[in-house]
Amino acid sequence: MYKRVRLKDTVEVPPKHLADVTDERVKALLQDKLEGRMDEDVGSVVSVIEVHDVGDGAVLHNRPGVYYEVEFDALTFDPDMQEVIDGTVVETVEFGAFVGIGPVDGLLHVSQITDEYLTFDGANQQLASSDSDKTLGVDDSVRVRVVTKSVDERNPRDSKIGLTAKQPGLGKHDWLESGRRRRAETGATGEDD
Numbered sequence: 606m607y608k609r610v611r612l613k614d615t616v617e618v619p620p621k622h623l624a625d626v627t628d629e630r631v632k633a634l635l636q637d638k639l640e641g642r643m644d645e646d647v648g649s650v651v652s653v654i655e656v657h658d659v660g661d662g663a664v665l666h667n668r669p670g671v672y673y674e675v676e677f678d679a680l681t682f683d684p685d686m687q688e689v690i691d692g693t694v695v696e697t698v699e700f701g702a703f704v705g706i707g708p709v710d711g712l713l714h715v716s717q718i719t720d721e722y723l724t725f726d727g728a729n730q731q732l733a734s735s736d737s738d739k740t741l742g743v744d745d746s747v748r749v750r751v752v753t754k755s756v757d758e759r760n761p762r763d764s765k766i767g768l769t770a771k772q773p774g775l776g777k778h779d780w781l782e783s784g785r786r787r788r789a790e791t792g793a794t795g796e797d798d
Contacts, residue, residue, distance in 0.1 A: 606684050606707065609654065610647055612677060614639065617670040618662070628656040631675055639679065641708075643764050645756045648683025649708050682707040684751045684766065689775070692768075694745045697732055699725040702741055704749060704768055711766035713749060718770050719780075739780060746778040 660674035731742030753767030
């Protein structure tokens, strides 16, 4: 999920900073350029950690800055397919819940939450079951599995991560805990949703 990776990229140093082309200056420029950006190969760049090598500068025709090839380490977030992740519900809508997993949100579609039929309760901003007392709302902790991933580098907000909670051991933490208590009381050994 979180990885430290060695990357190379080009950074433009504007004319006002050409007298101060230090590792710290280059790191700050890389942070402005890359942090929060999605990349298909490395995922979401969380932080530029350390600059290792700043190459020779190059001037491009009709461009005011000087361009440097830089080798650096970055902390990235890139959940793997089928990875199990704990997250927090950040928004509920008619078609499901958005779950904060690291620096990004994934969609937990209503059909992937439980086998029970859930309806959207807009007044309370939650999804509620008509079959039991199960509800899922903002700030609820959940354990989910990554089932789809689509990265849009040009518009990171359009990147999509699909989640499921319909497998044993997944779901709202409160539901998992009450299932464990019920099994302990009855001596059962199976998983409950």
